[in-house]
Amino acid sequence: MAHPARIEPSIMHELASQVSDSRSNLWSEIRKNGLSVLNSSSFPTKKIEEWRFINLKPVSRSEFVPIEDAGTLPAIDIEKYFLPESDRSRLVFINGSYHEKYSSIGGLGKGVTVGNLADYADDQHVKEYLNKLVNYENDVFSAYNSYMFEDGAFIHLAKEAKAEAPIQILNLYTDSSKAFIANPRILVVAEEDSDVTIIEDHIGLGDNRYMTIPVSEVKVKQRAHIHHVRIQRDSIDAFHFSRPIAYVEKNSEYHSYTITLGGKITRNEPRVIQEAEEVDFTLDGLVLIDGDQVADTHSVMDHRFSFAESHQLHKVVVNGNAHSIFNGKIFVRRDAQKIDSFQENRNLLLSRDGLVNTKPQLEIFADDVLCSHGATIGQLDPEEVFYLQSRGMTEEKAKEVLTYAFALETIENVKVESVHKLLIQEVYRYTKANSKPKVMA
Amino acid sequence: MLELKDLHAEVEGEGIEILKGVNLTVTKGEIHAIMGPNGSGKSTLAKVVAGHPEYEVTKGDILFNGESILELDPDERAHAGVFLAFQYPVEVPGVTNSTLLRESYNTIAASRGREEMDPLEFDDYIREKLELVEMNPDFLGRSVNAGFSGGEKKRNEIFQMAVLQPTLSLLDETDSGLDIDALKIVSEGINKLHGEDDAVVLITHYQRLLNYIIPDKVHVMIGGRIVKTGGKELAFELEERGYDWLESLATVNGEAK
Numbered sequence: 001m002a003h004p005a006r007i008e009p010s011i012m013h014e015l016a017s018q019v020s021d022s023r024s025n026l027w028s029e030i031r032k033n034g035l036s037v038l039n040s041s042s043f044p045t046k047k048i049e050e051w052r053f054i055n056l057k058p059v060s061r062s063e064f065v066p067i068e069d070a071g072t073l074p075a076i077d078i079e080k081y082f083l084p085e086s087d088r089s090r091l092v093f094i095n096g097s098y099h100e101k102y103s104s105i106g107g108l109g110k111g112v113t114v115g116n117l118a119d120y121a122d123d124q125h126v127k128e129y130l131n132k133l134v135n136y137e138n139d140v141f142s143a144y145n146s147y148m149f150e151d152g153a154f155i156h157l158a159k160e161a162k163a164e165a166p167i168q169i170l171n172l173y174t175d176s177s178k179a180f181i182a183n184p185r186i187l188v189v190a191e192e193d194s195d196v197t198i199i200e201d202h203i204g205l206g207d208n209r210y211m212t213i214p215v216s217e218v219k220v221k222q223r224a225h226i227h228h229v230r231i232q233r234d235s236i237d238a239f240h241f242s243r244p245i246a247y248v249e250k251n252s253e254y255h256s257y258t259i260t261l262g263g264k265i266t267r268n269e270p271r272v273i274q275e276a277e278e279v280d281f282t283l284d285g286l287v288l289i290d291g292d293q294v295a296d297t298h299s300v301m302d303h304r305f306s307f308a309e310s311h312q313l314h315k316v317v318v319n320g321n322a323h324s325i326f327n328g329k330i331f332v333r334r335d336a337q338k339i340d341s342f343q344e345n346r347n348l349l350l351s352r353d354g355l356v357n358t359k360p361q362l363e364i365f366a367d368d369v370l371c372s373h374g375a376t377i378g379q380l381d382p383e384e385v386f387y388l389q390s391r392g393m394t395e396e397k398a399k400e401v402l403t404y405a406f407a408l409e410t411i412e413n414v415k416v417e418s419v420h421k422l423l424i425q426e427v428y429r430y431t432k433a434n435s436k437p438k439v440m441a
Numbered sequence: 442m443l444e445l446k447d448l449h450a451e452v453e454g455e456g457i458e459i460l461k462g463v464n465l466t467v468t469k470g471e472i473h474a475i476m477g478p479n480g481s482g483k484s485t486l487a488k489v490v491a492g493h494p495e496y497e498v499t500k501g502d503i504l505f506n507g508e509s510i511l512e513l514d515p516d517e518r519a520h521a522g523v524f525l526a527f528q529y530p531v532e533v534p535g536v537t538n539s540t541l542l543r544e545s546y547n548t549i550a551a552s553r554g555r556e557e558m559d560p561l562e563f564d565d566y567i568r569e570k571l572e573l574v575e576m577n578p579d580f581l582g583r584s585v586n587a588g589f590s591g592g593e594k595k596r597n598e599i600f601q602m603a604v605l606q607p608t609l610s611l612l613d614e615t616d617s618g619l620d621i622d623a624l625k626i627v628s629e630g631i632n633k634l635h636g637e638d639d640a641v642v643l644i645t646h647y648q649r650l651l652n653y654i655i656p657d658k659v660h661v662m663i664g665g666r667i668v669k670t671g672g673k674e675l676a677f678e679l680e681e682r683g684y685d686w687l688e689s690l691a692t693v694n695g696e697a698k
């Protein structure tokens with residue numbers, strides 16, 4: 001594969017030269033596409049509207065090396081991240097590479113295909129959809145993933161197939177002496193009347209720097225249901241750029257819940273594209289950040305046909321010097337009537353030095369729609385704190401309870417019990433650590 | 442039990458003085474009523490005793506069981522036995538009544554050296570208290586006061602009082618918003634909870650409440666001071682005559698009354 005021409009100094013171009021030759025025609029073609037975007041796009045800077053609040057210099061100034069030179073440590077003691085419900089429906093990727101040894105895929109019942117994308121290069125669904133759904137304009141990150149990825153999770157549900165257990169896609173990132181880049185990839189094709197729950201987990205095993213660029217493509221066909229939970233627990237020094245995109249067909253449902261806890265810089269760009277009438281989708285998010293973490297969510301909910309119900313509750317708790325950015329675009333196209341869309345971004349600022357930028361963005365070209373949207377930025381209500389204190393709770397405990405209550409709402413709908421518990425624990429851990437007033441340097 | 446000595450308080454940082462020298466002594470086993478026109482400082486007085494950070498005590502002292510509690514945080518005052526039933530109970534979405542009560546009960550129990558209860562015991566205990574104020578157990582699973590009707594909020598305050606067993610209860614207009622039957626139920630509840638070892642301070646606008654809960658003393662607060670103190674017959678007199686005849690007392694220099 002040729003070295004990409006440099007139109008601008010961009011780390012993505014440089015790094016892309018490290019790729020080995022591909023095994024299949026499909027991959028070659030995908031790489032070619034990735035490369036052409038890399039060749040024609042530049043690395044984003046604050047000068048670009050969509051990136052004006054986020055400083056990517058820590059990314060562009062980092063030195064990344066090929067994974068084999070990164071001095072990665074082995075992944076040990078990883079069983080604790082296995083979900084009990086997904087005992088026989090688990091795919092494990094370490095630094096983006098599939099590990100059959102830790103995976104277990106026997107327990108999903110008829111009509112459900114789960115495995116490593118690389119092993120399904122000849123599958124008709126993979127051929128039909130892989131890299132065809134991902135659609136981010138001039139985006140060097142998804143292009144880089146396309147150019148680089150070898151492995152990935154493939155989930156296919158035949159007509160009327162119901163996955164008997166939630167599928168866990170466990171992405172582990174190991175400790176390393178040098179920074180590396182991982183390119184996790186997911187393709188989900190849910191045929192008519194099928195049903196599946198997917199738990200996508202990203203876990204940094206150390207405190208090291210790495211970059212992960214998860215790209216997922218999801219196709220939800222007629223009357224199919226997908227429940228997609230995405231948990232980001234990357235290392236505190238990691239960069240996370242995720243591009244999950246879902247296409248929803250008639251009478252289908254896609255509900256996604258993204259929980260952002262780790263990472264130094266996170267840029268999450270979930271998109272849902274409506275492909276026919278009568279759909280129901282959710283793009284909820286919970287962000288809990290502290291220190292100098294930056295978490296940026298740029299989402300798109302694209303209503304292209306009538307009768308859609310969509311829901312986006314994006315809740316953020318900011319402490320320390322952390323910085324949250326939210327831009328939620330809701331498009332309602334000209335012929336899309338009877339749209340019922342809810343969007344709310346609620347931010348809780350626990351510290352004086354935290355920063356929140358929020359921009360809900362409605363672009364409505366139809367007339368018969370019901371869209372409510374809003375954003376709030378607030379501190380804990382002193383009256384609520386006093387009320388709880390007057391009932392005997394310490395100030396610290398009262399703040400903890402209130403923060404916990406604020407955050408909990410977004411994870412209530414996560415229906416896998418162990419994941420729900422896990423998230424409650426994560427919320428609890430965050431609020432416990434953050435209820436004490438912090439003095440910033 | 443409670444002794445307020447020339448208590449002056451202002452809005453923190455704004456220099457607006459609201460309490461202008463309150464003197465009040467409440468003894469163990471007593472019930473006191475505080476009445477007075479809107480804006481006279483009754484709620485402020487209750488909040489200052491409970492330790493609301495919005496107000497700063499600029500002069501005087503609050504003694505609780507003989508010791509100053511001015512330096513105590515609101516939770517420490519609650520641990521010591523102070524309870525405030527709010528005129529406007531605060532909605533706390535996301536925190537259920539049962540979570541609040543369990544947390545509160547256990548911290549207060551721990552601070553008083555009482556045993557914590559295990560969840561089952563606590564459940565029984567709670568249910569018994571629910572009956573006292575005839576509250577539906579469904580309220581336990583709901584967020585504190587969120588979406589409660591005005592009367593339900595007031596009843597919930599007394600339910601919390603029943604669970605936490607304070608020694609000094611400041612009930613700020615608990616009767617406002619309660620319907621006639623609820624007023625009776627809640628009043629009977631308060632009477633049952635009240636005993637030899639605790640004291641109750643009722644803030645109210647209506648003599649009617651005092652038919653159910655008979656006060657030992659009635660105080661009139663005007664302009665940030667207690668200007669008159671009497672027995673329960675004072676409440677009838679106020680009902681009849683209003684506050685006009687007392688206004689002059691409020692402006693007397695120095696000590697009130």
Ligand SMILES: Nc1ncnc2c1ncn2[C@@H]1O[C@H](COP(=O)(O)OP(=O)(O)OP(=O)(O)O)[C@@H](O)[C@H]1O
Binds near residue numbers: 485
């Ligand atoms: N935080 C505050 N900032 C400014 N003014 C305040 C504040 N708190 C109380 N006040 C003022 O102090 C006065 C006393 O208020 P308070 O609520 O104690 O009255 P009250 O006697 O309880 O009245 P009501 O019978 O209407 O409940 C009022 O004029 C009120 O506006």
Ligand SMILES: [Mg+2]
Binds near residue numbers: 484485528613
């Ligand atoms: Mg009042």
